[in-house]
Amino acid sequence: MCRDTCRWALAVVLLLWAQQAVSQSARMVLRWKDVPGTQGYELQIAKDPAFVEVVLQTRVPTPAYRWEQLPSVTHWWRVRSFDGEGRPSEWSQPRTVALESTVPVPKLPADEALLPCAQSVELSFEPSPLIKEFLVEVSTSKDFAPARQLTSKSPSVSLGVMSAGTWYWRAKALDVRGRTGESTGARKFTIRPAAPKIARPAADVILGAPTVTLSWGEVACAVSWVIEASTDTKDKVSLVAKTPSLGFKPNAAGEYRWRVAAVDERGTPGEWSQESVFKVRLATPNPRGESSTPLKLDLAWTPVVGATQYRVEIASERDFKQVVSSGTVTGSQFRATDVAPGRVYWRVAAKDDKGHVSLPSEPRPVDVVAPEALPTVVWRSPASDVVVKPGAIVDLAWTAVDKAIFYELEVDEVTTQVPSSPKVLRDLAEGPHTIRIRAKGNSSRVSAWTEPREIYVGVPPVSRAEVTLVGDELHLVFKDGKGRPVTDLSPRLFVEKGVVEAPVARDGFFAARWTAPADGEDVLRIEERDFVTELDLARPLPVMVSLSVRAGGLFNFSSVSSPTATVGLLWRLPVLSRRLGLEARAGVYAASRAVDFGAEQVTAQAWVFPFSLLVGWHQPIGAWVVRGGVGPAFQLALLSVGAARETRVVGDLEVALGLARPLGPGAIELEVSGLFGTLDGELATLAASGLGLKVGYSFDLGGR
Numbered sequence: 001m002c003r004d005t006c007r008w009a010l011a012v013v014l015l016l017w018a019q020q021a022v023s024q025s026a027r028m029v030l031r032w033k034d035v036p037g038t039q040g041y042e043l044q045i046a047k048d049p050a051f052v053e054v055v056l057q058t059r060v061p062t063p064a065y066r067w068e069q070l071p072s073v074t075h076w077w078r079v080r081s082f083d084g085e086g087r088p089s090e091w092s093q094p095r096t097v098a099l100e101s102t103v104p105v106p107k108l109p110a111d112e113a114l115l116p117c118a119q120s121v122e123l124s125f126e127p128s129p130l131i132k133e134f135l136v137e138v139s140t141s142k143d144f145a146p147a148r149q150l151t152s153k154s155p156s157v158s159l160g161v162m163s164a165g166t167w168y169w170r171a172k173a174l175d176v177r178g179r180t181g182e183s184t185g186a187r188k189f190t191i192r193p194a195a196p197k198i199a200r201p202a203a204d205v206i207l208g209a210p211t212v213t214l215s216w217g218e219v220a221c222a223v224s225w226v227i228e229a230s231t232d233t234k235d236k237v238s239l240v241a242k243t244p245s246l247g248f249k250p251n252a253a254g255e256y257r258w259r260v261a262a263v264d265e266r267g268t269p270g271e272w273s274q275e276s277v278f279k280v281r282l283a284t285p286n287p288r289g290e291s292s293t294p295l296k297l298d299l300a301w302t303p304v305v306g307a308t309q310y311r312v313e314i315a316s317e318r319d320f321k322q323v324v325s326s327g328t329v330t331g332s333q334f335r336a337t338d339v340a341p342g343r344v345y346w347r348v349a350a351k352d353d354k355g356h357v358s359l360p361s362e363p364r365p366v367d368v369v370a371p372e373a374l375p376t377v378v379w380r381s382p383a384s385d386v387v388v389k390p391g392a393i394v395d396l397a398w399t400a401v402d403k404a405i406f407y408e409l410e411v412d413e414v415t416t417q418v419p420s421s422p423k424v425l426r427d428l429a430e431g432p433h434t435i436r437i438r439a440k441g442n443s444s445r446v447s448a449w450t451e452p453r454e455i456y457v458g459v460p461p462v463s464r465a466e467v468t469l470v471g472d473e474l475h476l477v478f479k480d481g482k483g484r485p486v487t488d489l490s491p492r493l494f495v496e497k498g499v500v501e502a503p504v505a506r507d508g509f510f511a512a513r514w515t516a517p518a519d520g521e522d523v524l525r526i527e528e529r530d531f532v533t534e535l536d537l538a539r540p541l542p543v544m545v546s547l548s549v550r551a552g553g554l555f556n557f558s559s560v561s562s563p564t565a566t567v568g569l570l571w572r573l574p575v576l577s578r579r580l581g582l583e584a585r586a587g588v589y590a591a592s593r594a595v596d597f598g599a600e601q602v603t604a605q606a607w608v609f610p611f612s613l614l615v616g617w618h619q620p621i622g623a624w625v626v627r628g629g630v631g632p633a634f635q636l637a638l639l640s641v642g643a644a645r646e647t648r649v650v651g652d653l654e655v656a657l658g659l660a661r662p663l664g665p666g667a668i669e670l671e672v673s674g675l676f677g678t679l680d681g682e683l684a685t686l687a688a689s690g691l692g693l694k695v696g697y698s699f700d701l702g703g704r
Contacts, residue, residue, distance in 0.1 A: 030097075032092070105658050106124075117219070123136060124157075136169050141168065166189075167356065173270070195219075215246045225244065227246055228261075229256060250280040294369045299348070302332065310351065386455055404438075411434075431457060434454055437450050461531065498514060498515050538577070548699075577617050582613070583616060604640070606639050609636040611633060613632060630655045
């Protein structure tokens with residue numbers, strides 16, 4: 001019973017775990033997890049995983065064993081336990097004794113390594129606690145005769161700067177017991193020049209140009225250079241140079257690829273440089289001239305070195321998006337006989353027998369001479385741009401042209417041949433359509449295109465609206481971008497202050513009744529699909545007549561003050577919303593003054609009757625009206641000084657500024673006015689100027 005239990009316990013609980021430790025005395029300790037109830041363990045170490053060649057079998061009381069041997073190859077070990085009755089468990093799974101070897105393990109450089117010239121060579125090994133010292137041999141011979149020997153206590157050995165060529169090396173180790181181990185075996189590395197750097201890539205050149213120079217940088221140990229070059233049509237070739245540059249003259253067009261490597265004194269080439277590319281192009285042909293006769297175009301250019309043929313293109317525009325004629329020739333001349341009259345552009349490109357093509361020459365304009373033109377076609381229908389309803393049939397008609405074989409009709413830039421007039425267009429899509437026509441005859445005789453006509457199918461978009469006020473009606477006419485009336489609409493109208501009715505379609509226009517606001521001014525907004533506009537409306541107002549009566553005081557500049565009264569008749573004109581007015585005034589004031597002449601006192605008295613005509617501005621501000629006026633005036637003065645009498649008329653100027661507020665049938669007023677003049681008479685000199693402050697009332701007689 002315990003035998004099976006112990007076997008199961010050792011198989012399940014036993015931790016197959018080896019902790020390897022190598023001390024300065026070179027012992028190895030094998031450990032495993034203790035199994036409870038065990039009376040001891042049996043350990044086996046063998047050279048093979050099947051444990052056929054067992055090198056150690058022993059019993060130990062504890063879960064550890066110190067092995068004094070230091071094997072140079074891998075061994076395997078396993079362990080089992082014994083219970084109190086001496087029954088063994090199953091063997092544990094075999095584990096390796098992964099003891100480090102005393103044979104050095106090289107790290108760098110790798111075998112067959114290629115190392116750059118003029119740099120120190122460093123040998124390095126995997127570090128090992130079993131190795132006390134590394135012994136290295138270096139030679140140019142595979143059999144190491146003769147050989148250079150070096151020793152190092154660290155896992156790194158410096159060989160210093162080595163000369164170019166192939167070197168062989170091997171290493172042994174002296175272990176901690178002073179024993180020399182086995183050799184690593186012969187390894188080798190090659191010292192050769194590094195890869196040169198291209199100094200400056202060669203630029204693209206034209207075939208026949210001067211020599212192309214290839215250049216690169218110097219590298220250590222180089223005594224010469226080998227250049228490998230190829231083109232897109234040939235195999236690779238090798239060239240030799242003594243200096244870090246090489247010049248040659250290309251003899252064919254194509255893409256050239258090249259690279260360079262340095263060669264040392266033993267003739268060993270180093271690493272290749274990066275590949276560099278340049279192109280040799282055919283020269284662009286140089287046009288020599290062109291000439292044209294009716295229906296013929298002759299072109300010529302200078303020959304190009306290396307070219308075997310030339311490609312000529314003739315286009316209607318400078319961008320060559322629409323080529324009208326082309327051809328390939330082996331010579332340097334070309335004749336085109338299929339080019340329509342008019343201005344065209346031509347260019348030429350060279351091509352060699354390998355398919356390399358030069359850049360085309362710059363476009364050159366040339367006018368192809370045309371035969372006598374046919375008369376221009378005259379439209380009969382439509383005579384102008386038209387608007388038709390969807391699904392309508394459009395009849396086209398034009399005058400016949402003498403010697404015309406057929407006509408070319410272009411509809412929306414699509415051309416069709418038409419034998420004669422008339423022509424019917426059906427099923428045109430909604431929207432604008434442009435048409436034009438020309439005649440064509442024998443020998444490429446052709447007329448000019450007619451002026452284009454536009455046929456708009458459906459309702460064109462509105463571009464503007466024309467509004468006319470007729471009485472109390474608004475008449476609206478809508479037009480498209482070409483000025484054509486548009487009638488099949490449903491416009492909407494809005495005003496800010498008045499009232500406007502819905503528009504009604506009439507013969508070619510729309511009518512809508514408008515009730516104007518009190519001031520006769522309004523803003524009309526028109527909406528028709530995407531078209532929106534606003535217009536100012538103004539109804540002409542009648543003349544407004546008011547009678548004003550004012551009373552107040554007058555301050556005379558001669559220190560004479562007196563009461564005054566005026567009567568004014570105002571006409572507010574029907575312009576600028578009746579803000580401009582014309583007023584006629586008449587008034588009266590009296591002034592007296594006592595003057596001492598020695599012992600006698602003389603009394604001077606004057607009655608003045610001012611008359612004026614003022615032009616004024618009336619500006620409504622809320623419930624008030626601010627007004628001002630200025631105009632010519634004259635004053636009739638009756639003077640009496642003592643018993644003397646004199647009558648004078650004084651030319652004058654009157655300025656008035658007032659504030660009015662509507663009240664009842666008119667408006668109450670407050671006014672400040674000024675009269676400016678001087679009375680110079682036989683009896684006296686009197687300043688007929690003064691400032692007056694008056695309050696009055698203005699009666700509206702009509703036009704309110």
